[in-house]
Amino acid sequence: MAEVEIKAENRVYAKPRLMLDNTMHYCPGCSHGTVHKLIAEVIDELGLADRTIGISPVGCSVFAYNYIDIDWMEAAHGRALAVATAAKRLNPDRMVFTYQGDGDLSAIGTAESIHAAARGENVVAIYINNAIYGMTGGQMAPTTLLGMKTATTPYGRDPRLNGYPYKIAEMMAHLDGATYITRQSVHKPANVRKCKAAIKKAFQHAMDGQGFSLVEVVSTCNSGWKLSPVAANEWLEQHMLPYYPLGDIKDVKLDPTR
Amino acid sequence: MAEKEVKLMKGNEVIAHAAIRYGCDGYFGYPITPQSEVMETLMELKPWETTGMVVLQAESEVSSINMLYGGAATGKRVMTSSSSPGISLMSEGLSYLAGAELPCLIINCQRGGPGLGTIQPSQGDYFQATKGGGHGDYHLIVLAPNSVQEMHDHVAEAFDLAFKYRNPAMILADGAIGQMMEKVVLAPQRPRKTDEETRAEARAWAAYGKPADRERNIVTSLELQSEKMEIINQRLQEKYRTMEELEVRYEAIECDDAEYVIVAFGSSARICSATVEMARAEGLRVGLLRPITLYPFPKKQIAELAARGVKGFLSAELNAGQMVEDVRLAVNGKAPVEHYGRQGGMLFNPDEVLAALKEKLIKK
């Protein structure tokens, strides 16, 4: 197809400069691609491309490093915020963020996540909560809703068998070192815009030395949920958002006299 | 009388001084007996006010070792210290560090196991240290100090080797070396490298923020294509062969005319050097081969002693018989190889080792 020249005044959308041309491995309809794009835009808009270190997790977004043109580290499962802690402490002039799923950040990595937040590390965790383990084939996550069917809760999550889901964002909000905690989604354009603003605020917060930020993104996994992308967006609104309500949970400044 | 500038220090304390003086960028650790003095000394010395070294008490050994991953991945010189149960918790991270080829320093001040075991000295982690410990085909560079001075010296040596090969290095000490005080001469303070120096040196591989004039760096141990992963493994094995060729360090005491050779490392080598003195006083031609690098192991040197006609080897270790397997492989059937050991935090005495040598080898 021939290149079409578009005048600047006519341009309404362009691929972010930092997004690479690699074909994404994510399923059609998955929220990851949208969140990746927002991060790429934010890094570029804040002029941090040469100063940002991304830390990818184990899970579907293990290959996040294939899509954004910055330096990356691939962490062991759950350990991203420990990795981020040292990367940032030893390079305080750098922007360090982790990109983690619900299994990585809030199951196997709970200790690392909570303690990085409690210490008030000046890093950002982008937390993709789709209530399921996508990469390994749709097993239960700590955030799987009650009654929700997964590969390891084939009859639905039963609290007597599988325990209850939990909200690590609200837990982290109790920690003095965690200063910006927000829950967003990307299932509608308006939500995408809000999510981008939240990510940008979190990045600025980290660069200003204002402590730990968590941006939870309530996300879809239409493959794992066994729904079409459109139906998954509807399911998210009907089932996920009542339990994981959107909005800022905590937004404070650190005491400058600390 | 003029006061002399010789320090009297514990092995654990000296690690802290040596790290600061080497220009280490960061220490991340979790307290465990018998090595907690390492972090306590660092916190007391406050190197962040002098050299700018970061010191952080993590929430676990799992976290500490992954902090090493994050620090090393930016090209910085980072270290941790722990003792046996803590090193077990770090094993996952060690495998990732080796897989991602990240240089760093881990100190294991061993105590007796298995499980919670004892807090007394042991050498029960030889297999874990030299054969991997974590999953997959990999090796750490392993140094075994036998004195407080060597604890000091090995910090610089281990860091240098780690960066030469982009491989994690371990100092395998034990509770005795860590807790013992001896005379030590400290190295002069080296300036810690600046961010610019570190980034220039590690430009080809480290993830410190991508400058406009290079491709992005990705620090990872992941490769899902088997064909590519096999090539990565082959390259790692090539690196280990080079280490085996170039980096073996050992000490031979009275080995030239020895009929019997004790092989021992670390604190047990220290004890066995007294055994050699006792044996020689009795007219027995006994020598001591002390591996200083446990990986790479001085197999060539032991093979040469066997080929020269040494009548028997005794591997004296504070465990149930671990290094003895490597000694046997090196001797390769040319002479009997026996093991003598104590466990559970018990140390042997020099005369005990001599009695074992007589009973297991000389009388036969």
Added chain:
Amino acid sequence: MKETLIIAGFGGQGVLSMGKILAYSGVMQDYEVTWMPSYGPEMRGGTANVTVILSDRKISSPIAHEFDTAIILNQQSMEKFEPMVKPGGVLIYDTNGITRHPVRTDIAVYSIDATAECARMGQSKLFNTMILGGYLKICPVVAMENVMIGLKKSLPERAWKMLPANEEAIRHGGEIIRKIR
């Protein structure tokens, strides 16, 4: 010259620091030294001991199975270490709390009632230097001037105001030690 010494007693009696003063004194005298403590929960009120070796040659093993001298400050340590003194060696003990006194006749035995003396003086913190003084009177392995430097080096600066009292305790320890056999 080689002196292999064990100091053994309760945690809190200053056993480890007594060993440290002696080790530092040895350093001042250009000796090779090793100081090998017991460690762990023992440090918190249980038994504590330290092996100190001073030698004019390289010290091979910091661990010993027999001692030239044993300084014994509680009953458990008496049970454990009296048998480990070399024939012809020296055993020094504080009689306080000792229910079974030394029985060996092939070693020299001394007692020093430092606990009682410190209680009389109201100076319990001088206990370990007083014992050290007694030991140095019997076994003058290091010159007194080096002991004084070793004492200073092994104390944190905030404790240097205690130096004169400790020096006096070392001298006094030499006066109150007495030979049993």
